[in-house]
Amino acid sequence: MRSDEKPGRKAASSPGEDAPFRLDPIGLVHSPFTSQAGVPVQPALAEPEDAGTIEIYEQFAAGLDDIDRFERIWVISWFHRAGPVRLRVTPYLDRQQRGLFATRAPSRPNPIGISPVRLLRREGRILYVADLDLLDGTPVLDLKPYAPTFDVFPVSRQGWLEDRTPHSGRADDRFAPDR
């Protein structure tokens, strides 16, 4: 696609070069959280009891080999219960409106989440995880290993989060569908 072409009109198979793209889940989150309010804002702000499982569908199970040698994994998920898209939001940990892309709020044009959860153990195609910040029933799109080699950077500026060192944080219902 060149920059002078418009995004996405044609139907397409996945993967492919033509938008819109199509996603089929590879699995499903089982968690204690049935509504947004009370869910940890991020895995980094979770408590020990915020644990659950990730069920990977049978046809993708072969891709799980070697994953249990990683202590943490990225769960790429679909925010299936996110409300309408908003390009300006007040994030959970802030009191001021911010541009959506400067936040991790779920009300995104493509509501994709990246959650670095702790992998406790694997039993076949079931992954037991902690530091979980996802609703029960969240569709899982992908899993990737969390690796300091790839994912840890020294950063001197982190925008509106700069003066905040939250040690915990729970969502409310501000991004629920009926708000």
Add this chain to the structure above:
Amino acid sequence: MRSDEKPGRKAASSPGEDAPFRLDPIGLVHSPFTSQAGVPVQPALAEPEDAGTIEIYEQFAAGLDDIDRFERIWVISWFHRAGPVRLRVTPYLDRQQRGLFATRAPSRPNPIGISPVRLLRREGRILYVADLDLLDGTPVLDLKPYAPTFDVFPVSRQGWLEDRTPHSGRADDRFAPDR
């Protein structure tokens, strides 16, 4: 969706609860890389000249406010030139086959990339970035701030990457469409 239901048969609007889900890009990567061979394997392994721009389409530009106060951002992208899905792969930095989900290889069921690139500056809806590991023309699905508060974890195990401390790394064509 309950765990006893099959994934994805119905058509659905986005965002929504029913798979398959539909993605429309919010923008486009402009980079020096026109084919897989030679692209940095990860942003962490890039050289200073691996830079480019991310063009966000006009209708999403309002979501960019406040983003330039972050030094690094996650570019969530669609690997539009990835080859067929493979559940076992030999990753670029390894010599052994691994389960796909224990790697960051592009040949994924949902070919979504997460690239923590360095944000140099913003000019309107154009972001100038370095540490870029994406092909020219890569569709951008989402942007999120990189925040040590959320993204940096102490990790004692990182699987097959454990004995490796690569300081650079370039792709070859093993995951190209015609391989």
